[in-house]
Amino acid sequence: MANGKVVLYTYFRSTASTWVRIALNYKGIEYTPEFINLQKGEQNSEKYGEISSTHYVPCLDIDGVKLIESMSIIHYLEETRPERPLLPSDPIQRAQARTIASMIASGIQPLHNSSVLAGFPEEERTPRAANAIIKGFKAIEKFLKNSSGKYCVGDHITLADVYLFGSCLTSLRYNVNLNEFGLIYKVFQNLEKIESFQQGAWYNQPDCPENLKPGNTN
Numbered sequence: 317m318a319n320g321k322v323v324l325y326t327y328f329r330s331t332a333s334t335w336v337r338i339a340l341n342y343k344g345i346e347y348t349p350e351f352i353n354l355q356k357g358e359q360n361s362e363k364y365g366e367i368s369s370t371h372y373v374p375c376l377d378i379d380g381v382k383l384i385e386s387m388s389i390i391h392y393l394e395e396t397r398p399e400r401p402l403l404p405s406d407p408i409q410r411a412q413a414r415t416i417a418s419m420i421a422s423g424i425q426p427l428h429n430s431s432v433l434a435g436f437p438e439e440e441r442t443p444r445a446a447n448a449i450i451k452g453f454k455a456i457e458k459f460l461k462n463s464s465g466k467y468c469v470g471d472h473i474t475l476a477d478v479y480l481f482g483s484c485l486t487s488l489r490y491n492v493n494l495n496e497f498g499l500i501y502k503v504f505q506n507l508e509k510i511e512s513f514q515q516g517a518w519y520n521q522p523d524c525p526e527n528l529k530p531g532n533t534n
């Protein structure tokens with residue numbers, strides 16, 4: 317970090333980067349993106365390994381420290397920038413928000429991480445990723461019956477929405493039919509209307525090639 321500047325090491329299609337981008341946007345924290353092209357393997361460089369010991373994105377350079385792991389980054393933001401909270405004050409709702417976020421961060425995303433999928437033949441990657449997402453979404457759909465309102469936990473935006481929105485965007489890339497998950501789809505549609513969430517989406521990132529943006533068939 318230089319002169320109080322917040323730097324996010326990010327890749328447009330990275331689900332975990334999306335979570336942190338949304339949290340930063342939602343809390344109104346300005347940041348400068350530093351693009352790490354996962355497709356070109358830039359995460360594996362020695363230089364990036366000095367920044368992020370896991371060689372994963374995201375990494376957030378803030379307040380003189382480089383933070384890795386989206387969950388710890390977002391909790392740090394929550395503790396140091398409590399305005400526009402992402403954790404409800406009610407302990408049960410707080411637990412519900414953390415549960416949904418963990419189901420996605422620990423139970424779904426690791427199964428479709430690019431380095432994991434790279435271990436399988438090309439034609440197996442999309443179905444494997446889709447299956448992991450569908451299995452996790454079935455569990456989340458059941459959970460939402462007790463927790464959700466307009467959003468994942470009641471009618472206020474929480475950590476769970478940050479994780480669900482990013483995961484839904486990724487699921488569409490793997491041809492998961494969100495219509496099969498009524499509550500997830502409803503929450504997703506509500507979140508789509510929120511600017512800070514939209515701004516975090518992969519197709520709105522400066523490092524997203526024009527030809528990959530929705531509606532562009534070139």
Ligand SMILES: N[C@@H](CCC(=O)N[C@@H](CS)C(=O)NCC(=O)O)C(=O)O
Nearest residue numbers: 330331332372373385386429430431
């Ligand atoms: N648990 C980590 C996951 C980070 C992660 O898996 N990042 C992926 C992109 S979404 C990555 O950098 N993959 C590069 C690779 O697998 O080589 C978090 O939540 O931050």
